[in-house]
Amino acid sequence: MSELNELYQQLILEHNKTPRNFIKPEQFTHDADGYNPLCGDHYHIWLKLDGETISDIGFQGSGCAISKSSASMMTSALKGASLSQAKELFEKFHSVIMTKIGDEIPEATIEELGSLGALAGVREFPARIKCASLAWHALNAALTKTEKSISTEIEKK
Ligand code: ZN
Numbered sequence: 001m002s003e004l005n006e007l008y009q010q011l012i013l014e015h016n017k018t019p020r021n022f023i024k025p026e027q028f029t030h031d032a033d034g035y036n037p038l039c040g041d042h043y044h045i046w047l048k049l050d051g052e053t054i055s056d057i058g059f060q061g062s063g064c065a066i067s068k069s070s071a072s073m074m075t076s077a078l079k080g081a082s083l084s085q086a087k088e089l090f091e092k093f094h095s096v097i098m099t100k101i102g103d104e105i106p107e108a109t110i111e112e113l114g115s116l117g118a119l120a121g122v123r124e125f126p127a128r129i130k131c132a133s134l135a136w137h138a139l140n141a142a143l144t145k146t147e148k149s150i151s152t153e154i155e156k157k
Helices: 001-015 065-078 083-097 108-110 114-125 126-144 150-154
Strands: 030-036 042-052 053-062 149-151
Touching: 001 065, 001 114, 030 126, 042 065, 042 126, 053 065, 053 083, 065 083, 065 114, 065 126, 083 108, 083 114, 083 126, 108 114, 108 149, 114 126, 126 149, 126 150, 149 150
Parallel strands: 030 149
Antiparallel strands: 030 042, 042 053
């Protein structure tokens, strides 16, 4: 397991160093701001919906390695995906990072997450779960368009 953890750590650091889709798309239909005041992570996310397909997605901003690599992995996974695929992936990702320490996560579930599986280890660090899920919450805010900005701390109330 420690070898795997090391591999995951490298993947996270690599995405942090060279984040994918770290750009504002030329055209977009939805966007939102995501802020995690506990850590100082602050991103803006844009996406272009063509019917049910996320044809383009990008983000900009700054924050810790976990939040940035998570946004990078998320945008990579969702570019070209359908909304239902995105929802399914979010639910899978969310259930993994919220799995109680000590409870086992099926290996197949981690594999289905692709590179996002590298973030499964954050469940051992409760404060970092918000970092890992920030981009997803911003994505949800962008899609629902009910709020232009989300904060991990307002959400709790
Ligand atoms: Zn963070």
